[in-house]
Amino acid sequence: MEAATRPVFWHIEHSWFMYVLMVPSLAIFCYGLYRRYKFWRLGRPVARFDRPWERLRRVLVHVLGHGRFLRESIAGLMHGLIFWSMLLLFIGTVVVAIDTDLRIPIMRGWFYLIYQSLVLDVVGALGMVGLGIALVRRYVLRVPRLQHNREGKAPDPSDWVTLLSLFLLFVQGFALEAIRIAANPQPWDALSVVGYALAVPLRGLSQEGLIAAYQFFWWFHTVTVFGWIAYLPWSKMAHFFTSLLDVYFSDLRPPGEGTLQPIDFEKAERLGVSAITDLTWKDLLDLDACTACGRCQDVCPAYAAGQPLSPKNLILDLRDYVHAHAPALLAGKATVEELPPLVGGAIKEETLWACTTCRACMEECPVFIEHVPKIVEMRRHLVMEQASAPETLQEALKSLEDRAHPYKGATASRTDWCEGLEVPLASEVGGEIEVLYWVGCTAAFDPRNQKVARALAQLLHHAGVKFAILGPEEACCGDPARRMGNEFLYDMIARQNIEILRQYRPKRIVTACPHCQNALGNEYRQFGADFEVVHHTQLLKELVESGRLKVEAGSLGKVTFHDPCYLGRWQGEYEAPRDLLARAGADRVEMERSRSRSFCCGAGGAHAWMEETGGGPRVNQIRAREAAATGAQAIATACPFCMQMMEDGVKTTAGEEGPRVLDVAELLLQAMEETGPHTRQAQAAR
Amino acid sequence: MDPATKRPVQGSAKLVMDSYAEYALEVAIQLKEKHPGSKVVAICVGDKPTDDVLRRAYALTADEAVRVWDPAWADLDSQAVAHILARTIQKLGGADLVLTGREAGDIERGVVGPTLAEELGCACATIVARVEAVEGGTAVVRREVDGGYALVSTRLPAVLTITNDETNVPRLPKVKDLMMAARKPITTLGAADLDLDPARLASPLELVDLYIPVQEGQCEIIEGDDGPAKAAALARRLHELKLV
Structure with a gap:
């Protein structure tokens, strides 16, 4: 067995010609990648070269380890089989090159038998299984997200060329192996399991015939492989490289700090994105990394509600625009002003306004494409440069x-909600404020959410937390302005709020609004702020754990928790509210989509102030039905917008029969009132 | 609201442009866009803080902004404001069209526009929803009247008091314009710059009271064994309360 190997150019004459063929193939390949690289260089700079080890780790986990791919088991496995088999086969090819071209004899003995024969045959077969699954999903089952759905655009031919060409390359490899084994049997052939099996029916054929067939297939394989290599960067297979780079250069910062970037208004000449050169190079790389797998479209609430947004098509439309016009820009034949419009042209305004910035697409994308920042950047252009926005948003x-x-016509004051409760103003209490309760506009002005604020204040009282509110000094956190694309207004609001908060120097800020929490705690960091901002469920959990708040299980019945996007995906908190519900005695049931896969209520991205257009059921109705399908008596949530949307969704789908919608704080208080010593106290306060 | 002085308390609220004035400004800007070479001048009678309001006008692409104020003017009423505006407009060399809001959004008197026309000795069309055309010394405007519209032709110069309409929803300012507005100069005029009649500055009216009525609501649940019984009980109760 020591001598076990295989002749590389078995019966192949003029093998030098292979190297001749390799030259144009690699030249076209390199030029294809270089062309894309030139496109990326048109983008604005963005810092994505820091923390190389962390980036490599992300590549290991999410490319090699297929981390995000496996969020969907069948599709993930399909891709994994193809990817891992091609990777191992590529290593096999490198081994051949080292052995033959560098004349370092490594393809020998046990290594040859185990890796080059057994492993490669097995993974080759598995790769074909993966390709088979892909073909069946795309063309037999016709999985919707894989289907071409861009009006007026031709489908990408590399969708089928990719799968078919790979399939044929695998077939050719096995065919060659089988012929060689049939014509030139060796004692270890059985280790090449697939080739050995395929060789069985060929055994009776003449030696000459087999050799001639081998020579023919060998050259055929060589030509098709080199053609395939040349085609790679011009097709969706470019993602072998672009996706890898995209994962490496993905945003390592937490969403609240990374997703949206501030603008230096003193220096900026163009606000937002309206041209290829307004995008960052990473944005442009994103476009080339997309394979149109459609996972983003599958999880998009706007798409599900029939609104004119598919994150997949947004990226593909952007890519088409870049590929169509970047060459003219690079050649100096056109300026960005002379090109057809990007915003309002290649990308429709209503597409941009349909996004709820829920981040589901970004969480799902296996190659870390960043959809939301692109959308908000284009909104920035609309709002700040063109002063264009849907009418309700303008109001x-x-x-x-x-x-x-943001509530036009609201007549309540910022402190009406706490009438009858002892809630001091920060300006009235001296000394250090242990907890500053940032109420937020919706809890202050919306009657339903005022009740949540009252419940929270009572809970804080029960726990003996000394807290204060800003009252008339509180202003909007700026989240709606920022999501609408009015960074200018957000900038002003944020700086004013930071100034006020710095005056009081609270040890901590608590809020029941994940949007406020994200703005104050994460996004304000971009202006140098450093406030510790916790969500009310986080503070309440802490108070319960430390014993300051005594909770016994009440009879809350079956409860399902709706994860607010800005608490979950944006800030990574999934457990605190669930933990509180469990302690309060809720019989917790999960919806089909929960935690990082939670489905938006439809209010994010300033949609709380927009009319939903689109024929089908609205986003909140889809979610309300999903919640009702759990059989829960109550839908718990932890965001004032989710509260409004889910209540409306339940009312308009199930009417009075539907589950109640309650904030986690309200359920907690309910449980305490049923069981605890606070009962009378709480009733008196109401 | 301060009950002693009968004045609204501003608190931390920002001074903003009156909403009817916003419609008027929008109409003015649309006219300017339609008639190249014309100019929009925003005039405001008010103390320093009202500069913010004029900056808004600049951001919405007004060409000039003039603020008129004198420390002696503590308590101007509508007639006085109209008088000051008229003199200001004359000082600035007059205007073909003077647009005001149909009334102030807060005290809703609707006096300034017509009085201003009287002061300027020119025509006046009130509650104008649209300016249909301005040509050859006349303007055709669409006035809102009970249950419909009236198309009116008026010679220029004229004062129009503008009401809200789907065609004059105030636009959003562009950020570039907002930023430039902060740097544009605001012309300030005082009593000394204008040829004012002191008698017209004194108010013939006195504000006796200003108050928000107290609204109270109470809830009563009508009991009854079944639907018809409840309905009968409800009807009795409504009669008792003399509501039906």
Whole structure:
């Protein structure tokens, strides 16, 4: 067995010609990649070269380990089989090259038998299984997200060329192996399991015939492989490289700090994105990394509700635009102003306004494409450069400017909600404030959410937490302005809020609004702020754990928790509210989609102030039905917008019969009132 | 609201442009866009803080902004404001069209526009929803009247008091314009710059009271064994309360 190997150019004459063929193939290949690289270089700079080890780790986990791919088991396995088999086969090819071209004899003995024969045959077969699954999913089962659905655009031919060409290359490899084994039997042939089996029917054929067939297939394989290599960077197979780079250069920062970037208004000449050169190079790389797998489209609430947004098609439309016009820019034949419009042209305005910034697409994308920042950047262009926004958003923006909250026509004051409760103002209490309760506009002005604020204040009282509110000094956190694309207004609001918060120097800030929490705690960091901001469920959990808040299991019945996008995906908190519900005695049931896969309520991205257009059921109705399907008596949530949307969703789908919608704080208080010593106290306060 | 002085308390609220004035400004800007070479001048009677309001006008692409104020003017009423505006407009060399809101969004008197026309000795069309055309010394405007519209032709110069309409929803300012607005100069005029009649600055009206009525609600649950019984009980109760 020591001598076990295989002749590389078995019966192949003029093998030098293979190297001749390799030259144009690699030249076209390199030029294809270089062309894309030139496109990326048109983008604005963005810092993505820091923390190389962390980046490599991400590549290991999510490319080699297929981390995100496996969020969907069948599709993940399909891709994994193809990917891992091609990777191992590529290593096999490198081994051949080292052995033959560098004349370092490594393809010998046990290594040859185990790796080059057994392993490669097995993974080759598994790769074909993967390709088979892919073909069946795309063309037999016709999985919707894989189907071409861009009006007026031709489908990408490399969708089928990729799968078919790979399949044929695998077949050719096995055919060659089988012929060689049939014509030139060796004692170890059985280790090449697939080739050996395929060789059985060939055994009776003449030696000459087999050799001639071998020579023919060998050259055929060589030509098709080199053709395939040349085609790679011009097809969706470019993702072998672009996706790898995209994962490496993905955003390592937490969402609240990374997703949206501030603008230096003193220096900026163009606001937002309206041209290829306004995108960052990473944005442009993103476009080339997309394989149109459609996972983003599958999880997109806007798409599900029939609104004119598919994150997949957004990326593909952007890519088409870049590929169509980047060459003219590079050649100096056109300026960005001379090109057809990007925003309002290649990308429709209503597409941009349909996004709820829920981040489901970004969480799902296996190659870390960043959809939301692109959308918000294009909104920035619309709002700040063109002063264009849907009418209801204009009203909200105006109210934000004039009244420091987005609720046009709200007549309540910032402190009406706490009438009858002892809630001191920060300006009245001296000394250090242990906890500053940031109420938020929606809890202050919306009657339903005022009740949540009252419940939270009572819970804080029960726990003996000394807290204060800003009252009339509180203003909108700026989240709606920022999501609408009015970074200018957000910038002003944020700086003013930071100034006020710095005056009081609270040890901690608590809020029941994940949007406020994300703004104050994460996004304000971009302006140098460093506030510790916790969500009310996080603080309450802490208070329960430390014994300051005594909770016994009440009879809450079956409860399902709806994860707010801005608490979950944006800030990574999934457990605190669930933990509280469990302690309060809720019989917790999960919806089909929960935690990082939670389905948006439809209010994010300033949609709380927008009319939903689109024929089908609205986002909140889809979610309300999903919640009702669990059989829960109550839907718990932890965000004022989710509260509004879910209540509306339940009302319009199930009516009075539907589950109640309650904030986690309300359920906690309910359990305490049923069981605890606070009962009378709480009733008195109401 | 301060009950002693009968004045609204501003608190931390920002001074903003009156909403009817916003519609008027929007109409003015649309006219300017339609008639190249014309100019929009925003005029405001008010103390320093009202500069913010004029900056808004600049951000919405007004060409000039003029603020008129004198420390002696503590308590101007509508007639006085109209008088000051008229003199200001004359000082600035007059205007073909003077647009005001149909009334102030807060005290809703609707006096300034017509009085201003009287002061300027020119025509006045009130509650104008649209300016249909301005040509050859006349303007055709669409006035809102009970149950419909009236198309009115008026010679220029004229004062129009503008009401809200789907065609004059105030636009959003572009950020570039907002930023430039902060740097544009605001012309300030005082009593000394204008040829004012002191008698017209004194108010013939006195504000006797200003208050928000107290609204109270109470809830009563009508008991009854079944639907018809409840309905009968409800009807009795409504009669008792003399509501039906």
